[in-house]
Amino acid sequence: MNRFNTLLVLVALFLPSWAGADIYMFIDREGMVHFTNVPTTPDYKLYIREKPKPMKGKGLRFDREINRAAKAFGVDASLVKAVIKAESDFDPSAVSKQGATGLMQLMPSNYDDFKVSDPFDPGQNIMGGTRYLKRLMNRYQGKLPLVLAAYNAGPDAVDRYKRVPPFKETQRYVNKVMKFYSLYKR
Numbered sequence: 001m002n003r004f005n006t007l008l009v010l011v012a013l014f015l016p017s018w019a020g021a022d023i024y025m026f027i028d029r030e031g032m033v034h035f036t037n038v039p040t041t042p043d044y045k046l047y048i049r050e051k052p053k054p055m056k057g058k059g060l061r062f063d064r065e066i067n068r069a070a071k072a073f074g075v076d077a078s079l080v081k082a083v084i085k086a087e088s089d090f091d092p093s094a095v096s097k098q099g100a101t102g103l104m105q106l107m108p109s110n111y112d113d114f115k116v117s118d119p120f121d122p123g124q125n126i127m128g129g130t131r132y133l134k135r136l137m138n139r140y141q142g143k144l145p146l147v148l149a150a151y152n153a154g155p156d157a158v159d160r161y162k163r164v165p166p167f168k169e170t171q172r173y174v175n176k177v178m179k180f181y182s183l184y185k186r
Helices: 002-014 060-073 077-088 122-139 144-153 155-161 168-185
Strands: 023-027 033-036 045-048
Touching: 060 077, 060 122, 077 122, 077 144, 077 168, 122 144, 144 155, 144 168
Parallel strands: none
Antiparallel strands: 023 033, 023 045
């Protein structure tokens, strides 16, 4: 059993980074050891935790625009990048089912307010989305979960509940952006 565990750890360490994931283990009544990265019962216990890697690479081609907008509005560039990752995964031509467009998924009704004439132009879209983030940061005194919830569900929903609204999509969105933000800050 010890050699098997050692071998498993060595294999996990040398797998390509794209193959990494938390590994869970459970030993059944017959003594059979089961491993998975997707536990199907509460019997599985965490065996190896994957160390998240800093978010680098994807989106680098927009760093100039992100840094320019972040500096213009006093917003952390890592936060802007995290929102873009969550909203469009760095696809400047993205269009949502609701009609939100571009990298930061701006709604057409907001183009004029955010000074965006071409939402598919990365520079304009990032500048407009960052302008909106700054506005929300001022409105919610920098309370990031509320800022992100308002970016996703709208300020009316946040104001109505006076917290992150109890919408699964919005709660997942806030958690996702916070995770990306943490990874980009490294």
